[in-house]
Amino acid sequence: SSNELKLNFKKSKEACLSYIQDALLQKQWKRAAEFLTCYVESLEKDYSREHIGPSEMIWRIGTEILWHHSQNRMKEFSCFMEQMKTLGVKRYLKVCLEHVFHLLCNGQIDEAYQNLSLAESWRFGEQTAIQDKEIKLIQAYRGLLDYCSWSKQKKILLEHGEDGFADLAVEQEMHGYFRKAAVNLKEIIKIPGVWDVFVKCYVDLLEFYGEHNEARQVLNEYAYNSKFPANPNAHVYLYQFLKRQGESKKSLISALKILHDIVPSHELMIDFNTMLQKSKKRKKRQLGLEVIFAALDYAGWKENAKAWSCLARQVKQIVISEKHLDWIKQEWNSRKDWWPDFHFSRYLAKRNWQENKSLSYEKALVAGILLGKDCKYFKYVSHQGCKARLKRFRILKKFVTRHNPVYLRISG
C-alpha cells in the first residue's frame, strides 16, 4: 500500500514532465529548459514498456524549446539535432526530416539539401527496409529542392534569353536538376497520400518540357484514384491544368463538378457558375443556379459582391424569360426559412449600403425577387438608392415592382 505513495524515479520524472508541459503551453521557454535539464537523466533508464520513451520526449521538447528560445543560434540547434539522431535508430530518418524542415524555415537551403542527401544514403540493416516510407519522403523533398534549383536556373535562362544570350551551361544544369527532381517526385506521388506541393511541382516540370499527356495522367490519378484520400486541391489542380490546355468547357465543367460536391464553398464556384450559366444545356444552367445558391449558404460569402452579382444575373434572366421559375422555387424552398435573417436583415441592409453599394445593389435585386418589394432589405436599399439619385437603383426599383407577383409564385 505504501508503494503507491513512495516518491520514486518514475513519479518524479512524470511530475517533471507535467511541469515542462505547463511551461511550454505558457511559452515560458526558460522554465521549460530548467525542468528539461532535470528530465534528461531519464535516458539512463529503460522505458521500453512505455508508449513514448524519454528519448522521443527529449527530442520533441528540446526542439520546441531551442526553436523558440534561441532562434538565432541555429548552430546550437543543429548540434542538438545531431545528438538526437544518435539516440534512436528507429527514429533516425524522422529526426533528419524534421531537422531539414527547420533548416528550410530558417532559409538554410543548402544545409537542408546536404542533410537530405546524407539521410538518403543512410543504411542500417533491416531498419532501412522498415523505414522505407521515410526514405521516400526524404527523396521527395530532395526532389523538391532540386525543383527549386531548376526554377532558379529557368529564371536565369529566360532572362538571358531576353538579352539574346544562349547560356549552354545554365541550360545543362537546368536539365540536370529536372532529371533529378522528376525521378524523385514521380516516385512519391505513386504512393497514396496528400502530396499537393509535389504534384504541383512535378506538373510544372512536365508542362515545361511538353509532356502534357503525362501531366494529365498524373493529375487524373491524383484526383480520381480512390486509393488517394479525398483532396479538393487535386481537382483544383486538374481544372487549372485543363484550363491552361484550353480544354473544352465540357471537361472543365466535369472537373469542377466534383469540387462543388466536396467543397460547395470553394472560391472557384464563381467560375463554375459563370461557365454553367452560359451553357446551352438546360441541365447545366440549372446546376449553375444550384451552385451559386449553395456557395452563398456559407458565411464567408456573405459579402462577396461577385457571387451576388452572379446570382442576381441568373435570377434576373430567369424572371425576364419567365421560364424555369420552378428552379428558383426549388432552391428557395430549403432556404426561405433562414436566408431572410441570414442575408436580408434590416441591419445588414444598412451595413451593406454603408460599406459597399454594389453589394447592396445585387443583394437588393435578389431580395426583391425572392421576398417581394415590401421586404425590409429591398425597401431600405432601394429607398436609399433613390434618395441618392443613383440611376441604377431607380431602374432596379422599377424592375422589381414590375415583377413583384413573381415572388408570390416562388414562395407559394
Add this chain to the structure above:
Amino acid sequence: RDFNERCAQCSEVNWGLTDGGRFYCRSCHNVTERTREVVNTDFITNSRVQTISKGLKKQEKTDGGCEWYICEGFQLVLKKQVEALEALGVCPQMKDEILCNFWRCYLQKSKQAYCKRPAGETVKALSVCESSTDVDSDPERPSLLHLLSLSESEGDLQTDCSFASSVSKVSESTSVYSGSVDGSLYLMKNQKEKLRMTMPMTLSFCYLALLWLREPITLSELLRFVVEGHIPYMNVFQHFPEKMKLCGLDLKIFCVESWPVYEEVFNKMHELAAFLDLPRFPDITESCFLHPDMLCMKYLMEANLPDELHNWTCRVVKKIGIGEVDFLTLMPGNKSTRKVKYDVLAAAVIVVVLKLLFLLDDHYEWLLSEFAEERNKNNTEGGPYFEFKKWYEVVKHSLDVEQKKLDEEKAKYLWRCEKPLFYSVKNKSKVLKRRQMVVNLQNQFGKLSGSVQRAEKPNPSSFQLSWSEENTDGSCFHGHSLKGVLQEKRGLLTAMNPDYWLCTVKLCNEKLCGHLAHYREVEFPQSYHFVLGLFSFLLRIQPSYIHDEVCMIEHRLFNKKLCKKLKYNTVLRK
C-alpha cells in the same frame, strides 16, 4: 574473545561463541547464559570483515578490483551516515560506541561475521557459488532470473538486467553477476529469519542508535534530512573505494530509486531491535526531547499556534497516560506495548486539542473566530485574542508556498550521480555513452534556462516554517490569547465548546489491516483536513498516519464513554 571471566565449572578462560551467540567454555563445554554484551571495543573503520568463510583470500582481480562482501558495503554506508549525523551535531558516542556495536551485533546474529560457521555451511556457501558456474546450471539460472524479477525496487532494474539472459557460461566466480562476492547469494537466500540488510534499513540502524542516545532528532526529521541531502543515502555507493567494484546485482541492493518511507523504516527498526535482542532502551522522561510535552511545544511553535495551547496538550498527555516513562520507552521484542511514533503522536495531540477547543466542524471554529475578531477590533489592550480565521489565512498562505516549492523540488530532483552503473561489463560502453549524452544535454539546456548549477543545499534546519513575533503585520500567533475560546467554571478553565466529534467510533484491528482507521478526505470537515495537511507537510508523512494516532488518542480520552453502548455517529458531550 573479549570475555575474560573464568568459567564457572572449570575456571578456565577459554571461550567460544555458540550459534546462538552465547559464550561457551571450550574446555568443559559449559554454556553460559551470558550473551555477547555490547562492549567497548575499537571500531576499525573500513575494516574488512574476513571471518565469513575460510579459505577465500582477498585477491586483487585483474581489473584492479578486489573481493568484497555486501555487508562491507553496508558498513561503509553506515559509516558515512553516522559521520553526517555527527556533522549535524549528534554526539560522537553514536559512531564510536552505539552504532558500531549494534552493527557488530547484527553481523553476528545474522551470521555474516564474528562467528564461527560450521564447516558444512561454509562449503555449502561455496558450492552455491560454484554450481552456478557449472556447465548445465539450468536449475540455477531460472532462480537467478526469478531473483532478478523480485520486485524489491519497483522492478525497474529487471528490464535493465537483460544481461541475465545473454550471459552464457561463467567459468570463474560469480563476479559477472555482481561485483561483490556474495551479491547473488544475498538476494537469493530466504532471509526471513535473518533480517536481510537493505538501504532503508541503514536508516533504521541510525534511528535506533539515535533513539538509544535520545538525541533530539525525530524519525520524520531524519528522513527529511535524508531527502534534503544532508545524510547520504541515494547515491552513497559513489563513495565506495575504487577497488570495490559495483555492478550487476549489487546495484539492486545499493541503488535505491525511491525515497524511504516512514512506516517502512519505523517497522524495520522495531524488527531490528528485537532481532538484536536489545535490552530496554534508556528512559524517555519529561525532560527528553522526544517526550510529547516537548515535541508539542516545538510543533505548536512551528504551526504558529498560541503558546497557551501547550497547557492543553500537557493536560491531554497526562490524562491518557502517554507521557509515562513505560509507555514511551522502547522495549524491544515486547509485543504488548504499542510502538510509539513520537513525532506523529505529538502532532496528533495538538490536533485533538484543536478539536477540543475549536470543534473543527467547518462551522463552530469560524463562529468563535468572528467573536474574537469583534473583540479585537473594539479592544486593543491586553493583547489580541486568537482568531482562527486569521491564523488559517496566514498559515495556509505559507503552507501553499512551501508546498509548491517542495513539489517543484521533487520534480527537479536528480537521481543519478557521476558514478555510472553497469550491470555487466558488456553494457559498460553503452552506459558511458548515455551518461555523456545526458551530461551534454544538461549543459546545453542548463545554459538556456539561465540558472546557476543547482543551488547549494539549504542548511539543515529543524524548523521548516518560522514565525517571528517581531513582525508587525501580526502574522505570528504565538503570543495570542485563548481567552476567546475559554471560560471559567468552578475555578477551572474549560473550553467554551461543549461538543466533540469522534473520528471513528470503532477502531480497526491494526494487526489485520495495518491501520487503526481509514482516512478519506471527503468524509471529514475541511478544517480537520487542513490541520492534518499542515502536520502532514511538517512531518512529510501521509495525513492518514496522523489520523490513526488521533483516533487512538480519542479512544483513550473518551474510553469510559465509549464503553457504554453508543449509537453510531453521535456527537458526544464532554
